[in-house]
Amino acid sequence: MCNCTWFMVALVLLQAVTTLLAVAPEECPTNVPENERRDCHSDPGSTEESCWERDCTWCESNDVNVPWCFYNTDPAPYGDCPTYQHPKDRVDCHPDSGSTQPSCESRGCLWCETAYEGAPWCFYSEGVAPEPIMEGYRVDCLMDQAGGESLCRERGCYYDSSNRDGVPWCYFPPDDRGYRIVGEVQDMYFGHRIDLRRDHDYTLFGGDVDEIRIDIEMQTDERLHVKIYDPNNIRFEVPHQMPRNNNKASNPLYQIQYSNDPIFTLNVTRTDNGRMIWDTSIGGLVYEDQYLQLATKLGSEEIYGFGEHEHHSFRHDIGFRTHGMYSRDQPPVENGNLYGVYPYYMSIEEDFNAHGVLLLNSNAQDVTLQPGPAITYRTIGGVLDYWIFLGPTPENVAEQLSEAVGRTFMPPYWSMGFQLSRYGYNHIDVVKETVNRVLAYDIPLDVQFGDIDYMDRYMDFTYDKVNYAGLPEYVNELKTEEGIHYIIILDPCIANSEPAGTYPPYDEGSRLGVWVNDTNGIPVVGKVWPPEGVVFPDYTNPTCNEWWVKQCLDFKEVINYDGLWIDMNEPASFVTGSLDGCDYNKWNNPPYHPNIFGNVLADKTLCPDFVHFAGKHYDIHSLYGLSEGPPSLAAARAATGKRSIVISRSTYPGSSQHVGHWLGDNYSQWNNMHFSIIGMLEMNLFGMPYVGADICGFINDAQYEMCLRWHQLGAFYPFSRNHNGLGYREQDPGAWDDSFGYNVRDILYVRYTLIPYLYTLFHQSHTKGSTVVRPLMHEFITDRETHTTDRQFLWGASLMISPVLDQGATSVRAYFPDDRWYDYYTGNEVSERGSYVTLNAPSDYIPLHVRGGYIMPTQEPARSTVYSRVLPLGVIVALDDNDSAAGKIFWDDGDSIDTYENGEFFTADFSASSGELQGVITHDGYRGVDSLVWGTVRVLGVATSVTSVSVNGAAHYDYSYNEQTQELVINNMDANMNVNLNVSWS
Ligand SMILES: *[C@@H]1O[C@H](CO)[C@@H](O)[C@H](O)[C@H]1NC(C)=O
Ligand SMILES: *[C@@H]1O[C@H](CO)[C@@H](O)[C@H](O)[C@H]1NC(C)=O
Numbered sequence: 001m002c003n004c005t006w007f008m009v010a011l012v013l014l015q016a017v018t019t020l021l022a023v024a025p026e027e028c029p030t031n032v033p034e035n036e037r038r039d040c041h042s043d044p045g046s047t048e049e050s051c052w053e054r055d056c057t058w059c060e061s062n063d064v065n066v067p068w069c070f071y072n073t074d075p076a077p078y079g080d081c082p083t084y085q086h087p088k089d090r091v092d093c094h095p096d097s098g099s100t101q102p103s104c105e106s107r108g109c110l111w112c113e114t115a116y117e118g119a120p121w122c123f124y125s126e127g128v129a130p131e132p133i134m135e136g137y138r139v140d141c142l143m144d145q146a147g148g149e150s151l152c153r154e155r156g157c158y159y160d161s162s163n164r165d166g167v168p169w170c171y172f173p174p175d176d177r178g179y180r181i182v183g184e185v186q187d188m189y190f191g192h193r194i195d196l197r198r199d200h201d202y203t204l205f206g207g208d209v210d211e212i213r214i215d216i217e218m219q220t221d222e223r224l225h226v227k228i229y230d231p232n233n234i235r236f237e238v239p240h241q242m243p244r245n246n247n248k249a250s251n252p253l254y255q256i257q258y259s260n261d262p263i264f265t266l267n268v269t270r271t272d273n274g275r276m277i278w279d280t281s282i283g284g285l286v287y288e289d290q291y292l293q294l295a296t297k298l299g300s301e302e303i304y305g306f307g308e309h310e311h312h313s314f315r316h317d318i319g320f321r322t323h324g325m326y327s328r329d330q331p332p333v334e335n336g337n338l339y340g341v342y343p344y345y346m347s348i349e350e351d352f353n354a355h356g357v358l359l360l361n362s363n364a365q366d367v368t369l370q371p372g373p374a375i376t377y378r379t380i381g382g383v384l385d386y387w388i389f390l391g392p393t394p395e396n397v398a399e400q401l402s403e404a405v406g407r408t409f410m411p412p413y414w415s416m417g418f419q420l421s422r423y424g425y426n427h428i429d430v431v432k433e434t435v436n437r438v439l440a441y442d443i444p445l446d447v448q449f450g451d452i453d454y455m456d457r458y459m460d461f462t463y464d465k466v467n468y469a470g471l472p473e474y475v476n477e478l479k480t481e482e483g484i485h486y487i488i489i490l491d492p493c494i495a496n497s498e499p500a501g502t503y504p505p506y507d508e509g510s511r512l513g514v515w516v517n518d519t520n521g522i523p524v525v526g527k528v529w530p531p532e533g534v535v536f537p538d539y540t541n542p543t544c545n546e547w548w549v550k551q552c553l554d555f556k557e558v559i560n561y562d563g564l565w566i567d568m569n570e571p572a573s574f575v576t577g578s579l580d581g582c583d584y585n586k587w588n589n590p591p592y593h594p595n596i597f598g599n600v601l602a603d604k605t606l607c608p609d610f611v612h613f614a615g616k617h618y619d620i621h622s623l624y625g626l627s628e629g630p631p632s633l634a635a636a637r638a639a640t641g642k643r644s645i646v647i648s649r650s651t652y653p654g655s656s657q658h659v660g661h662w663l664g665d666n667y668s669q670w671n672n673m674h675f676s677i678i679g680m681l682e683m684n685l686f687g688m689p690y691v692g693a694d695i696c697g698f699i700n701d702a703q704y705e706m707c708l709r710w711h712q713l714g715a716f717y718p719f720s721r722n723h724n725g726l727g728y729r730e731q732d733p734g735a736w737d738d739s740f741g742y743n744v745r746d747i748l749y750v751r752y753t754l755i756p757y758l759y760t761l762f763h764q765s766h767t768k769g770s771t772v773v774r775p776l777m778h779e780f781i782t783d784r785e786t787h788t789t790d791r792q793f794l795w796g797a798s799l800m801i802s803p804v805l806d807q808g809a810t811s812v813r814a815y816f817p818d819d820r821w822y823d824y825y826t827g828n829e830v831s832e833r834g835s836y837v838t839l840n841a842p843s844d845y846i847p848l849h850v851r852g853g854y855i856m857p858t859q860e861p862a863r864s865t866v867y868s869r870v871l872p873l874g875v876i877v878a879l880d881d882n883d884s885a886a887g888k889i890f891w892d893d894g895d896s897i898d899t900y901e902n903g904e905f906f907t908a909d910f911s912a913s914s915g916e917l918q919g920v921i922t923h924d925g926y927r928g929v930d931s932l933v934w935g936t937v938r939v940l941g942v943a944t945s946v947t948s949v950s951v952n953g954a955a956h957y958d959y960s961y962n963e964q965t966q967e968l969v970i971n972n973m974d975a976n977m978n979v980n981l982n983v984s985w986s
Contacts, residue, residue, distance in 0.1 A: 028059035030072050037061075037070035040086055054086055055116060087119035091129050094122035096149060096159070106153060108176055135162050136371035138171035139284030139295040143378060144204075144592050156202035166320030172295070174283035177202060178263035179212060185258060190245050191218040192256070195231070196264055198287075205591035207289025209233075214266070219245040221252050222391065222400055224268065228287070228294070228384035236382045236619035238360050239540075240654055243404055253390040268388065275299050275349055278357075278388070282374055287384075290590045292361075294384055295376040300349045302787055303369055304775075305356075305685050307342035308651075308664075309335050314678045314775065314790035316345075318369040324596035326364040327622040327650045329572030329604055331665040331699060332675065337596045339570055339664050340651040341622040342686045343367070343377075346397050352781045353392040356401050356685075358653060360385040362622045366595040380590050381619055394778040395770060402687035402769030406657040409633070410766040411690050412643045413894025414485050415563070415660075415719070416755045417446025417865045418748050423698075424726035426453050428468045437734030439482065439863065441741030444748045446864050448478060449565060449723070450488045458529035459495045461505050461555040475560050483866030485562035487647070490552075492539075492569050492628060496525060497532035505551045509537065514544035517611045518578070524610050525580075526573035533579055536571055536606065539624070540614030545631035552635035563645040564636045566659070569625040570650045573605055582607035587618045625650025629658035642895045647719070651688060660690030660719055668697030668728070670706055673713055674805045678790050680717065680773045689765045689772035692717030698724060702731040704740065705807060705843065711744045712846035713803040715751040716795065718758065718772050743844040750824070750848070752861030752868055754799065756889060760857060761796045763890035767900060772796065779851075780817035783834065789815055798854030798878065798887070799824070802839065802847040812839045812847055820852025822878050822940040827967030829941060852941060853880030855887030855910040855917075860935065869894060872935025873977065875919070877912045879941035884913035891977075892926050899926070906977075912939070919981030932977040939968040939985070946985045951975055953982065 040056035051058040051069035060068050071086065093109035104111040104122035113121050141157035149159045152170030156177055159170050179196035186193040194214045209230045217225035223243070229235065252271060259265045259281065267279035276299040284295035303316045306323045310332035324337040332338055343359040359365075365379035377384070389400035402408065420438065425431045431448065438445055454471060456462035463471050478484040494506050494515075501507065509515060515523035515535040525533040537544050552564070575581075582588040582602045587609035589600065601608045601618075608618035620627075625648050636644035648659035655661070663679045666672045676693035683691040695714035696702040702710075702724070711733055714720050724731050733744035751758075764770045771778060774794040776786040792802045792814055800821065802814035818834035830837060830849065839847045850856070855878070860871035877885050891906040892899040899905045906926040908919045917937060946961040951973045959970040968985055975981055 028057075030057050030059070032057075032070065032072065034061055034063060034066045037067050039067035039069070040071050041067070041069035054088055056086065085123075085127055087114040087116035089127050090119050090123035091127060092120035092122070093124050093129070094120065098150075103153060106156060108173075132160070133158075133171065133174050133282065134372060135164060135167045137174075137282040137297060137374050138168050138370075139282055139293075139374075139376050140168035140170070140368065141172050141284075142168065142170045143293075155204060156200060172284040174281060175262050176200075177283060178265075178285045179287075180264055181258070181260045182211070188215070189247065190215070191248050192216040194258065194264070199263055203288065204286060205288055205291045209287040209289070212287050216256055217245055218249040218252050219243060221249045222389060222396070223404065224252070224254050224256070224388040224390070226266075226386040226388065230287070230383070236363075236615055237385065238362050238382070238623065239614060240360065240405065242360065242387070253392065254388070270349070270353060270390065273351060273353075275351070275353075277347075277349070277355055282372070284376060290380050290586065291378070291592045292380075292382070292384055293376065293378045295374060298347060298373040298375055300347050301371070301373045302348040303345050303373070303375075304347070305342065305345035305682055306367060307344075307682055307686060308338040308340035310338065310675050311335070311678050311682065312675065313788070314681055315788050316369055318371050318373055320368060320370055322366050322368045322595045324364075324366040324594050325622070326594065326596045326601070327570040327625060327652075328597060329568065329570045330597060331667070332663070332672075339649045340625065340655070340661070342653060342682075344401065344653060344686060345375075346394065346685050348394070348777065348781065348787060354394040354397045354781070355391050356389040356397040358387040358389075358401060358404070360387060360653070362652065363619060364590075364594045364596060364601055364621070378592070378594060380592055380594065394775070394781060398685060398687065398771050399769035401653070401685075402656075402765075405654040405687060407767065407769055408656040408687060408689055408762075408765050409645075409658055409660075410643065410900065411645055411660065411762055413755075413759060413869060414446045414865045415645045415690070416758050416762075417720075418444050418715075418751070419447035419449065419487075419719075419721035420445060420732055421449030421451060421721055422724035422732070423451040424453055424724075425451075426467060428471055428474060432474065434730070434732050434734065435478070435482075435484070438732055438741075441734055441738075441745050442863060443733050443741060443745045444752050444861065444863050444868075445482070445484055446866075447485045447487055447563075447721070449721070450486065450559075452489055452491065452529055454488065457495070457531055458491075459498075459503065460490050461551050461558075463559060472559055479560065479562075483864030486560070487563040487565050487645070488559060488561045489565040489567050490632075491528060491567055492537055492571055492624070493526065493528040493530070493534035493573075494537065495530035495532060496523075496535050504554070506535070508550070509535070509544075509547050512543050512547050514538060514541055514547050516606060516617065518607070519583070519609055519611060521611070524578045524606060526578050526606065527575045528568060528573055538612045539627035539631055540612045540620060542613075544613070545634070548631045549635040549638055552632075553639050556639035562640055562642070563647070564632050565647045566625070566628050566632050567649050569628050569648060570605055571624045576600065576604070577602035577607035578610075583609060585609055587616060590618075622650075623652055626652040626655050629655050633658040637897055643897050653686060656686075656688040656690065661688050662719055662721065662723070663691065663693040665698045665725070666693050668700040668702040668706065668731070670805065670807050672697055673706075673710055673803070674791060676713070676717075677793055681775050681790065681793060684771040684773050684775075687769065689762065690718050691773070692719030692721060694721065694723040696722055696724065696731040699728070700725075701729040704736055707731050707736070708740055708743060708843060709804050712747050713801075713805070715747045715846070716773075716793075716801045716803075718762075720751065739844070746844075747846060749861040752865070753858045754795070754856065755865060755868070756857035756859050756873060756891070757799070758795060759894075760888055760890040763900065764796075770796075776800075776815070776817060780819075783817050785815055786817055798851040798856055800849040800851065802849070804841045804846065810840070810842050812841045813837075814839050814847060816849070820878070820880055820941060821849040822852065824848035824850055827938070827940045827962070827965040829966065850876060850878040850940060852878045853885050854878055855885045855912060857887070857889040857910075858936070865894070870932070872933050872974075874934060874936030874938070875910060875917070877910075877917055877937065877939045879912065879939065882913070883941070883943075884911070886911045891929060893928050908981075915986050916984040917981070921978070921980055924978065929977040934973050934975040934977060934981055935971070937968075937970040937973065937983055939970075940966070942966050942968045942985070949983070949985045951983050952979070959985075
């Protein structure tokens, strides 16, 4: 309201006088010609009195079309207001105090003084306030600092309070601040190109990009690429080979529409049902040098993904939750930015279609999930490069993401086995004791790890010749005598203070200039594990990669390792930026600090202004782990001559072409078991299926019951490894007591029995992009109950794991979607469908169920996959309601590189119906199957008693049928794997 009351009073008095003087009923008190009269009383009930009430002029006319009550503009009673609107009808645009003409006009409103009592001087030109934006759609305009209304107004934003938690009070006007189309939307061979110009003068952090361009690539019917960039300046882009298209998709599952009134917005809808997927009409598009923002409405509240974080539910809480992303050496805490970066979500739409959206951007960033539902993206560099995958099923979405960023590597067969590790064995004798007591229980063990304590003073490519004297010999012994592979840890950082000529990794790297430099071209020195300083290899430099491969090859001559574990590659440092800190500049101190840990971006890592071959650390930071993957896998393969494997802590979309991942330095705490399931499910959405958490937890002492339960769960992690931190109580499965040891052996025998199935799932992931650990909803999407399931999970489509996750619990309340389910152990069918069932789960037991309609390949278990791989295989046939089932097997030597690509593999399709199982070979390129046989068939759900069985045409008598459980078990078939299999029963 205006702050000049005395003046108003004076005006009102003056006006009263004027009005009195003006009353002249006989003649019109004005010279306004009849044809220029503007109706002041368009509503019914106009009388002379009501007209004067409005300060308008009343004058009758003979012409019925001429209003009798009209605005008197001669002399204009309202001064030279730029409107004929009566003051009475004004809608206050500045109800808050401090109204002035400039502050008013900054709101896009009209300013006009008036003597009319109660009328605002600052008012909406249309006479109505714009539709208030729903609180859940508000895009925060004070994202960087606390601030009040004046700062908000200075930014040209709206200010409204709210009672609800998290709702921003200062938010972007949806239609009054953005970009407008220049010229026309251009039709291009790939889709559309739109040039936009900034349509306002506000700035948040400066460096506004006035002209931006959007390329809408309709790449395939399912994949849409929306790239918003600066056509006049090159900005950093994630150096991925993403797919391109030469033609517009002809039958896209999506439609795109644009609006330019009053500002540019875009929406994406699904073609067949018109449902909205994306709609940027809530405002908030900002394109500045170091601040890019895009906000969009979402078609559904069901959002999954974003990483890497510890999330406490698989489906997101969208109540204004902000998730920061910037790779960081950070033990998991809820919603904190962790090791990797995944700006990706999947959404389940109202009618059960699914889509995924990737923002291919590597800068420090955050996203806010809002109850609109809506999402606001904020990043401090790069370009806005969106990839939308239209599914329509959740599995299709996973396949389409992985097709775009690259399919996952095919892990070696031995990496399907159980693995053991700890930081701080500190002596080779402790490693030996540990391995021996595990083997003493016949616990299967495929991999032993060496963490940094195997090294000499924590330096890469060395080993501690005192505490680990004999390590080279021991590694060979493990391999040849126990079938155990050995994986060594490598940190990226290289010690820089050894006497010249004594530490080739540093000397050679320095000679080649492969380190990350400061802005003066001097290698950056930080502090990590080695006693003195360290330099950081720049894996974006091809020379660096050659150097890295050479170091790995040289070290292979010392330790006969089988795989690499690349840690600390966020990259982590124990000092901020470097030993010399960081300069103060726009890169190290950008104006917007996303919602991430640390007061500065350099916290626990390098300075953002440091220089890599491929760009500034500012842009590259979260890609450091990604860039270390390819040379590490190349090195491991060159060194071993085998497929090998690399496990990486920091990852980014596309990393899984080269590396697997563990969920980092978790805690020995019950709830971390639950979070690990969520983390695994998310990594599978991200196309990173080779994943697991440290069994029994990394930080703190494990406890007996928790650790036992964790082994039961961890037996179903794709990457199944018990790993422990420095100084905590021993937690390997041999460290507790006999009943613990034998229970872990038993559950790992179940895992090993099912490894042929797990391996086949990895083949499907490698070739098709399918998930391995699968959320229930992927298989039962129309059952809403499954959309929030995150305490149970599937292997592929057919094995359901329902672990005990709570202390003291001896039962699990498990959900059984509507299908046939059989108890894995007994073969008994679960009697209820589409409901929760409380399952008994004593301390030595994890509930497992097999889904009707599926066939899974199996094999007899042994102490290591090296030994189990040669034993008889088998199949589990679980019949569906029509007494049929189907499945597949992929088999190869498990160790050679690119067996699938080279055709050196075996596949067979299984189908069962009407009392007959067929195994039909579909590819026969691996001769190793010549010495393998099918031994066992388990058929679940056989309703009628079986009195005869035949295998490949010959009667077979070694079988048993259990009337109670309706399970048929056929043993010792001894049927060659290299011929089609035919088993029938009646
Ligand atoms: C998409 O945008 C067009 C053009 O502005 C508009 O007519 C349509 O209603 C929008 N659709 C949705 C679902 O928002
Ligand atoms: C880093 O500095 C070294 C010299 O110390 C130089 O050889 C190398 O090319 C520099 N790297 C980059 C990415 O600038």
